[in-house]
Structures are given as structure tokens and as C-alpha cells.
Amino acid sequence: MDTTTVALPDEDTSGEDAPWLNAEEQRLWRAHLEVSRLLMYQLERELQVYGLATNDYTILVELSEAPMRRMRMTDLATATLQSKSRLSHQITRMETAGLVVRDTCPGDRRGLYAVLTDQGWEMMRRLAPAHVRSVRNHFIDRLDADQVASMYEALAPIAKHLRELRGRG
Numbered sequence: 001m002d003t004t005t006v007a008l009p010d011e012d013t014s015g016e017d018a019p020w021l022n023a024e025e026q027r028l029w030r031a032h033l034e035v036s037r038l039l040m041y042q043l044e045r046e047l048q049v050y051g052l053a054t055n056d057y058t059i060l061v062e063l064s065e066a067p068m069r070r071m072r073m074t075d076l077a078t079a080t081l082q083s084k085s086r087l088s089h090q091i092t093r094m095e096t097a098g099l100v101v102r103d104t105c106p107g108d109r110r111g112l113y114a115v116l117t118d119q120g121w122e123m124m125r126r127l128a129p130a131h132v133r134s135v136r137n138h139f140i141d142r143l144d145a146d147q148v149a150s151m152y153e154a155l156a157p158i159a160k161h162l163r164e165l166r167g168r169g
Contacts, residue, residue: 039138039139040054042134042138043131043134043135043138046130046131046134047127047131050123050126050127050130051097052123052127055080055082055090056090056093056094056099057127057131058080059076059080059087059090059091059094059100059114060099060116060120060123060124060127061124062076062079062080063076063100063114063115063116063120064116064120064121064124066116068115069115069116069120069121070103070113070114070115070116071113071114072105072111072112072113072114073087073088073091073102073111073112073113073114074111076114091114094120098117098119098120099116099117099119099120099123100114100115100116100117100120101114101115101117102114102115103115
């Protein structure tokens with residue numbers, strides 16, 4: 001199945017009257033998919049040197065930027081675009097590695113926090129500069145200043161739209 005097109009359940013999926021992409025739009029869409037996949041593949045490969053996956057790094061970033069380096073598990077799941085179940089498994093693996101711990105939420109016996117450990121913080125301090133160099137090398141430095149500004153202007157409204165859609169679910 002082609003994952004580049006998603007039909008909503010109440011839409012006609014016969015293809016008739018579909019708002020097909022013109023050649024320029026198709027070229028842009030395919031380039032976006034290729035860059036996204038290749039960039040994430042490369043960044044993932046470079047994180048593996050540290051024994052981490054992209055999801056691990058995303059969790060470390062979220063926790064390192066959170067007040068007191070802790071977040072409610074439900075908020076962390078939302079921030080990292082993971083289901084609560086998937087995040088729970090991910091946090092278990094990261095606990096085993098000593099990067100995070102779970103802590104109870106005062107006043108909410110069922111609620112849990114994910115907390116960045118000192119070891120997790122040290123991992124971020126070591127890893128973040130290398131990750132930034134990688135992002136710069138494989139993405140930012142491939143563009144001039146005008147392209148960076150134009151790409152941001154083009155992508156920001158798309159991100160806003162998708163965040164709004166996500167808030168509905």
C-alpha cells in the first residue's frame with residue numbers, strides 16, 4: 001500500500017474527481033519524502049554510535065528542556081508523538097540504560113513522571129553538540145540564509161495545521 005496518500009474513511013477513494021498533484025507539486029512532494037526519509041536515516045545512524053535511537057533522543061531532549069527535567073508520561077507521549085503504551089516500553093528501556101526514572105505524581109496516584117537522571121543529562125551534554133553538528137552538516141549548511149528563511153516560512157503553516165489536527169484527536 002502506498003503510504004504517501006491517506007484516504008479518510010468518509011471520502012470517496014475511487015480516484016474519480018481526486019485533486020491530483022500537478023507535475024511541480026508531485027516533484028515537491030516526492031523530494032520532501034526523500035529528504036525526510038534520508039535525513040532521518042542518517043541522523044538515526046549517527047545516534048546509534050551512542051546506543052540511542054531517534055525516539056530516545058527525542059525523549060531526552062523533551063526531558064532536558066522540561067522544568068526540573070521531568071514530564072508527566074501523558075504529556076511526554078503527546079510531545080513525542082507516541083502512544084502511551086509505546087512510550088512506556090521506551091521508558092522501560094531507557095530506565096534499564098540509566099537515562100531516566102519514573103516517579104509518582106503527588107496528588108495523582110495513577111499519574112507518573114518520566115525524570116531525566118544525572119546519567120541521562122550527561123548523555124545529553126555529550127550527545128547534543130554532535131547531533132547539532134550532524135543536523136547542520138546534513139541539512140542547515142546545505143541551504144543559504146534566504147533558503148532557510150523561505151523553508152521556515154513554507155513549513156511553519158503546515159506544522160501549525162498538523163498540530164491543530166492532532167489537537168482534535
